[in-house]
Amino acid sequence: MNIKRQEETLMGWSIMWWLFKLFGLPITIPWLIYHFLDIMQQKRKRAALSSKVIMITGASSGLGEALAHTFYRWGCRLILVSRRKEELERVKNDLMNTYQTIPTHPPIVLPLDLTDINNMKDEVSKAIMVHGRIDILINNAGITYRGEVINTSVDVDLKVMMSNYFSQVALSKIVLPFMIEQKSGHIVGISSVQGRIAIPFRSAYAASKHALQAWYDTTRAELFDKNIKITVISPGYIKTSLSLNALTENGQVYGLMDKTTENGYQPEFVAECILKSVLKQEKEVTIAPFSPKVAIVLRTLFPSLFFWIMQKRAKNK
Ligand SMILES: NC(=O)c1ccc[n+]([C@@H]2O[C@H](COP(=O)([O-])OP(=O)(O)OC[C@H]3O[C@@H](n4cnc5c(N)ncnc54)[C@H](OP(=O)(O)O)[C@@H]3O)[C@@H](O)[C@H]2O)c1
């Protein structure tokens, strides 16, 4: 009785093994080879990052700071931009104390208010001329907003648009001639899931991020011939100070850490995803959990359903 059961089990196993050989191996082996080649290729590309000159805006905190770490670790020469000089110096010191890059390229600190769009050309150009070139511009600096359309001052709409949209357009226009001259370049625009779908109480923010998507799509097409690559990144919530620095209806600082932001992705994780997208020269990437991704598809395929859900959300704020 016992022996018979053992034989049955053995037979069961040999059938399983036979099935595996028939269907499993032809799938598994190419899959392993594919992944092996992919890893090798990523390694080669990462090696190519060494000594690339990369300007990162909003490098004094959050995602920008994480991006600085991610790219510096691979030996990139960084130009760190934001308003607060002391914070940029702190990031610079952290980088130089944490990683030994060979050869050592101390990051350049460039304190700048990116909403001062007509007065930044000279300083940006000077910073680029330190290394004589610029390979990648990561347009990351930005602010967010919380409030209702009906009582939000237009000044706030303008300020958010300036900080998120016009600042990226203006800086890109300063950097692009250098890239065109050197016959290569890559601009990475940090948009948001809210650049693909608009949700209640974020009107100015969503509008500024939607505008970015449009501007980059046009730019990508026009500058394709000039060997300029454009990658637009749309992240979901990230655990940063973004909501703390948010503007409210009358332009005051919101000053609270939202639950959504608190529970968001770690900035280091998002920075690593961005590095991979840059290496693959992807045109657009959404870095978000399942439900925001579904919402983006809903907005495109079933807009009425999407509008209905947003209507409900606007009601129970
Ligand atoms: N956190 C999220 O949930 C989330 C989700 C999707 C997309 N994003 C996007 O990710 C990007 C980075 O935000 P974060 O989450 O890392 O927020 P954060 O921690 O508040 O960082 C914002 C950065 O932008 C800089 N900045 C703001 N206004 C500026 C100006 N006028 N001139 C120069 N620099 C300016 C700030 O530096 P200074 O104060 O020193 O100027 C800071 O370094 C933003 O574009 C944001 O829209 C964030």
Ligand SMILES: *[C@@H]1O[C@H](CO)[C@@H](O)[C@H](O)[C@H]1NC(C)=O
């Ligand atoms: C705008 O309206 C909302 C809801 O009525 C209110 O909570 C908020 O304080 C108002 N903000 C301003 C600046 O009036």
